[in-house]
Amino acid sequence: MAIVFDGQPLTFEAPGPGSWQLDTVHVPRPWSRFQCEVHSANLPIGFRSCARRYGWLMDTLRFESVHGFIYASPAPPPADEMPARFAAAAQAIETRLWRQDLARWLDEVKPATIRAQMALQAVDPAALDDEALAAHLDRCRANLERMVQQHHNFNAAALHPVGDLMAHLAMWTGEPVGRFLALLRGHAPESAGIYTELDTLVAALRADTAAATLLRSNADPAEIVTRMRTMPGAVGPAATAYFDLVGYRLLDSLDTGDAYGLELPEVLVNTIRLAVDRGAATP
Numbered sequence: 658m659a660i661v662f663d664g665q666p667l668t669f670e671a672p673g674p675g676s677w678q679l680d681t682v683h684v685p686r687p688w689s690r691f692q693c694e695v696h697s698a699n700l701p702i703g704f705r706s707c708a709r710r711y712g713w714l715m716d717t718l719r720f721e722s723v724h725g726f727i728y729a730s731p732a733p734p735p736a737d738e739m740p741a742r743f744a745a746a747a748q749a750i751e752t753r754l755w756r757q758d759l760a761r762w763l764d765e766v767k768p769a770t771i772r773a774q775m776a777l778q779a780v781d782p783a784a785l786d787d788e789a790l791a792a793h794l795d796r797c798r799a800n801l802e803r804m805v806q807q808h809h810n811f812n813a814a815a816l817h818p819v820g821d822l823m824a825h826l827a828m829w830t831g832e833p834v835g836r837f838l839a840l841l842r843g844h845a846p847e848s849a850g851i852y853t854e855l856d857t858l859v860a861a862l863r864a865d866t867a868a869a870t871l872l873r874s875n876a877d878p879a880e881i882v883t884r885m886r887t888m889p890g891a892v893g894p895a896a897t898a899y900f901d902l903v904g905y906r907l908l909d910s911l912d913t914g915d916a917y918g919l920e921l922p923e924v925l926v927n928t929i930r931l932a933v934d935r936g937a938a939t940p
Contacts, residue, residue, distance in 0.1 A: 660724075667724050669723050669724070669726075670723070671728075672719075672721035672722070672723055672728060673719060673721065673730065675719075675730045675732070676730060677721075677728040677729065677730045678728060678729055678730070679726060679727070679728055680720075680727045680728065680729050683727070683911055684726065684727040684911070686910075687724065687725025687726055688722065688725050688727065688911075688912045689725070689912055689913070689914040690722075690725070691913060691914065692911070692912040692913055692914065693722035693725065693727070695798070695801055695802055695805060695913075696720055696727075696805055696911075697720050697721050697722060698802070699802045699803075699805040699806045700718065700720045700805055700806075700809050701717040701718060701719060701720065701732075702717075702806045702809075703805065703806035703807060703808060703809030703810040703812075704717045704718045704809045704810075704812060705717035706806075706810050707809060707810050707811065707812045707813045708734070708813075709734075709738075709741075709742070709745065710745060710749070710754065710813070711745060711746065711749045711754065711813040711817060712741075712742045712743060712744065712745030712746025712747070712748075712749055713734075713742070713746070713813070714733070714734065714739075714742060715731045715732060715733060715734065716732045716733055716734040716735065716738075717731075717732050718730070718731055718732070718809075719731075719732055749813075749817070753818075754813075754814075754817075755813065755814040755815075755817050755818045758811060758813070758814035759814055762811060762814070766807070766811075770804070770807070773800065774800075775901070777793075777796065777797055777800060778901070778905055780793055801913065819841065822837070823837055823838070852899070852902060852903070854895070854898045854899040854902050854903075855899055855928075855929070855932055856932075857895045857898070857899075858892070858895040858896055858898075858899045858929065858932075859929070859932045859933050860891075860895075861890070861891035861892045861895040861896075862892060862929070862933055863933065864891070865888070865890060865891070865892050867888070868885065868888050868890075868892040869933070871884060871885065871888075872885070872926070872929060872930060872933065873930070878922035878923040878925070878926040879922045881922070881926050882896075882900060882919070882922045882925060882926065885900075886900065899929075900918075900919070900925070903918050903925070904917070904918045904919040904925070905917050905918065905919065906918055908921060908924060
């Protein structure tokens with residue numbers, strides 16, 4: 658069946674030579690042109706840097722849009738890089754490079770990244786004139802480009818040790834790889850939306866009857882969020898810290914144009930309610 662948009666049939670042609678696979682995991686629905694441009698230009702940069710450091714036998718991952726649908730294709734490294742790749746792979750295994758990357762992420766990169774995002778987030782676009790707003794948007798786009806590169810520069814730190822573990826377990830036991838993935842469930846709490854800021858807010862709500870009543874009320878979720886920020890005692894600062902951290906995060910997409918937390922406050926309120934019911938979640 659042909660796909661028709663605005664009365665015209667859409668043709669799907671490979672975005673380049675080689676084999677391409679539709680990415681329905683990261684991109685379950687078409688992206689905006691803006692996000693496609695940012696990712697296609699910057700994902701390969703971070704991926705290539707990561708692949709070289711770990712000696713992967715792929716140069717990078719090509720990531721291209723066809724009518725907003727994203728297709729990916731691995732690109733092999735240049736032949737003259739192969740000796741360096743083998744040497745890098747041996748060194749990465751010997752030194753457990755992923756542990757160094759994890760320490761660097763936790764101690765340096767992550768704190769600096771949060772500070773940078775918070776500084777951009779603190780700017781009120783409505784208070785800027787046209788020139789200042791344009792400059793702010795340029796800074797936001799440049800930040801997004803850096804973040805896409807940075808994210809994929811850490812790919813191997815997450816993928817390499819997990820893949821190594823799966824391969825060894827399968828070799829030792831003869832069992833299918835899928836059986837062992839359950840062992841890692843719960844070991845990435847931030848991916849599940851678990852933060853110390855949420856734990857702090859949960860503790861404050863449990864100790865404050867008025868705040869707990871507000872949380873369980875039938876008031877509009879946006880009103881609950883606003884009032885919670887201004888409550889006296891421990892609740893107000895805890896709510897502000899949590900909403901500042903997650904309020905502008907995308908909910909179910911990687912596309913900048915899709916909905917973020919504060920645009921769907923009922924999601925934030927329900928998350929807090931569930932956390933209060935279940936108690937502190939941080940290990």
